[in-house]
Amino acid sequence: MYHLSLQGSTSTSDIYIGAGVFQQTAKRVAEKFKPARIHVVTDSNVAPLYLKELCAEFPLNITTTVIPAGEEYKNLDTVAGIYADMSKAELTRSDLVIALGGGVVGDITGFAAATYLRGIHVCQIPTTLLSQVDSSVGGKTGVDLPQGKNLVGAFYQPELVMIDTDILTSLPERIFNDGMAEVIKYGCISNPTILELIAEPDFKSNMEQIVYESVRIKRDVVQQDEHDTGLRMILNFGHTIGHAAEKVGHFTELSHGQAVAIGMVQAAKLGAALGEADLTEQIVAACKAHDLPTELPYPTEDIYTALLHDKKRTADTMNFILVHPLGKAVIHKIPLEQLHQLITAL
Ligand SMILES: NC(=O)c1ccc[n+]([C@@H]2O[C@H](COP(=O)([O-])OP(=O)(O)OC[C@H]3O[C@@H](n4cnc5c(N)ncnc54)[C@H](O)[C@@H]3O)[C@@H](O)[C@H]2O)c1
Ligand SMILES: [Zn+2]
Known part of the structure; x- marks a missing residue:
């Protein structure tokens, strides 16, 4: 315990x-x-x-x-x-x-x-x-x-x-896998050991450690930014495009975990396009291993339109959480014009 x-x-x-x-x-x-x-x-x-x-x-x-x-x-x-x-x-x-x-x-x-x-x-x-x-x-x-x-x-x-x-x-397996998307998120933003633990074929016998490592990250972040005015934003890795995809799917077509999985993969692609480490393959592998989707099922133009309503947006930029290198979250302020180009190129 x-x-x-x-x-x-x-x-x-x-x-x-x-x-x-x-x-x-x-x-x-x-x-x-x-x-x-x-x-x-x-x-x-x-x-x-x-x-x-x-x-x-x-x-x-x-x-x-x-x-x-x-x-x-x-x-x-x-x-x-x-x-x-x-x-x-x-x-x-x-x-x-x-x-x-x-x-x-x-x-x-x-x-x-x-x-x-x-x-x-x-x-x-x-x-x-x-x-x-x-x-x-x-x-x-x-x-x-x-x-x-x-x-x-x-x-x-x-x-x-x-x-x-x-x-x-x-x-049920599908609801379990939804939670795995958040576990993968913690591995990406803070502790890649989590990704190693969940890649084991019998990882379910090790859920105590997997949950503990995940909660420890959330605890650390919340303790530094309880009221969500800065650092807590890194917990939103994969959630910016994820929320947009949930919205385009009227919150019924994709579950939250599925949307976050897709969002993390697209954020990885976006990071690579911005010259950060290309982690797409690793994140895709982690998601696929837990039956989570990785491809955007909607037109990128619709995703961009939904993104404009994100609370991390200012008048002409958007804060975007990227991972570089694996295990470290970075916040990029991306001008909307550039973001439009990046999203439509996904
Ligand atoms: N407060 C926060 O920081 C925070 C963070 C992330 C998500 N959320 C919120 O969490 C909600 C989603 O939570 P969720 O994914 O747990 O969904 P949920 O609470 O709807 O649970 C999913 C389903 O699993 C069933 N269930 C729950 N435990 C079970 C068990 N042990 N065995 C069998 N069935 C079980 C539930 O009855 C439900 O049908 C959303 O409303 C979201 O906004 C809040
Ligand atoms: Zn979430």
């Missing part, structure tokens, strides 16, 4: 990673909090798998909210339902909310916890690979609006994060 701590501006996040960590939840909660009540939020897929086991660990009566699974429920209506259940359970500010699920449950529960009574303790138990290596750590919470994804939210650190790699065994 591994332990990491993240010093946030308002609290410390204790992060436990390993097989069987799930069964230690009650013990770690007792070490850190003195809740009179615990409220668990989970979704309709995760509830039948893990909710009963979690509740049985605690000597207290646990109240629960089970939300329908899926990004389409990451909205303010669902938050209102969670508030209603929290209120019915008579939670106070010394009580605890646990998010048991993937990134959707984590984001929405974190947001409800950040805002209910102006902030109530929260513990994350991430159950997808993406949420284990990415969304459960770092304190970004939020929901979608009809106008766009993640438009409402708060920075709010979970004080406890219990990452059990055994829980990944029940994940």
Whole structure:
């Protein structure tokens, strides 16, 4: 088992990673909090798998909210339902909310916890690979609006994060592979050893170390830039073109991980065109090994148009995350005219 701590501006996040960590939840909660009540939020897929086991660990009566699974429920209506259940359970500010699920449950529960009574303790138990290596750590919470994804939210650190790699065994392969795109991202921007670990044929027997190495990078970056004003941008490697591709596909044709995989490969090509190291072959190999796509399925002109809405854009330039050499992220400020040429040449 591994332990990491993240010093946030308002609290410390204790992060436990390993097989069987799930069964230690009650013990770690007792070490850190003195809740009179615990409220668990989970979704309709995760509830039948893990909710009963979690509740049985605690000597207290646990109240629960089970939300329908899926990004389409990451909205303010669902938050209102969670508030209603929290209120019915008579939670106070010394009580605890646990998010048991993937990134959707984590984001929405974190947001409800950040805002209910102006902030109530929260513990994350991430159950997808993406949420284990990415969304459960770092304190970004939020929901979608009809106008766009993640438009409402708060920075709010979970004080406890219990990452059990055994829980990944029940994940459908496609959802597991989505998370692998983020793992590949960490290998590219910070630690190429991760790429070696996941290239092993039996890499799944080493998920503890793979998740730990990934989370350690996220922890380090967030600790230096908790509120996303600079360095945290490097976590967006592959996400600029990735988001554009998701958007062109109306957020239904490509999953997030597939879009990020494509985005990382295209960013590598773009880096090579700008005279940086050509890492295209290595990144393509890593993505293909985990059944992730590498080719842009849309016209580059459509991708460029979608890119213009990226938040990393200024009036005439865009900050673009590139990797050079493998294991080091660099931020390039690219004039839009040049970016247009580079994208249409992909
Ligand atoms: N806060 C952040 O920093 C951050 C970072 C990245 C992504 N996100 C957000 O995360 C969300 C995506 O998260 P996700 O990919 O985990 O999706 P998700 O939460 O929708 O989970 C994917 C599917 O897997 C199911 N599932 C979860 N755990 C399971 C398990 N152990 N066994 C079987 N099925 C399981 C879920 O019910 C769901 O159907 C997006 O909303 C995204 O915006 C947030
Ligand atoms: Zn991502």
